[in-house]
Amino acid sequence: MQRWVYLGLGWLMIGLGLIGIVLPGLPTTVFIILAAFFFARSSPALHAKLLAHRRFGPVLRDWEARGAIPRRAKAWAVGSMAAILMLSLVLGLPAWVIGVQVVGMGAGAAYILTRPD
Incomplete structure (x- = not known):
C-alpha cells in the first residue's frame, strides 16, 4: 500500500x-x-x-x-519570491498576509541560498 x-x-x-x-x-x-x-x-x-x-x-x-541547487535555479526561486511579495504589496493585501509571506518566503529563500551550488 x-x-x-x-x-x-x-x-x-x-x-x-x-x-x-x-x-x-x-x-x-x-x-x-x-x-x-x-x-x-x-x-x-x-x-x-x-x-x-x-x-x-x-x-x-x-x-x-x-x-546542491544550481545558481540559476536559486536566482529564479528567490527572484520569484520577491516578485510575488512585490505583487502582494502592490495589490494591497492585508498586513497579516504580507507577514505570512515574508516569514514563509524568507525561510524558503534562506534554505535555498544556503545550499551548495
Whole structure:
C-alpha cells in the first residue's frame, strides 16, 4: 500500500512541476525533486528515468549527491519570491498576509541560498 501512495505522490509532484513551468510563483524544481524522492521509494524505473532526463537529470543528481541547487535555479526561486511579495504589496493585501509571506518566503529563500551550488 505504501508503494502505491508514494507512486501517486510522485505523479502528483510531476503534475505540479509541469504546471509550475507555465505558472509564475509555482516552483518546478522543488516538485521534481519531490517526485524523484517518491519514485525512489516506489518505482526504481521511474526514478532512473527522472535521473536520466536531459533537463532535470543533472539537477536531481546534484541534489541527491550533495544537496546542491544550481545558481540559476536559486536566482529564479528567490527572484520569484520577491516578485510575488512585490505583487502582494502592490495589490494591497492585508498586513497579516504580507507577514505570512515574508516569514514563509524568507525561510524558503534562506534554505535555498544556503545550499551548495
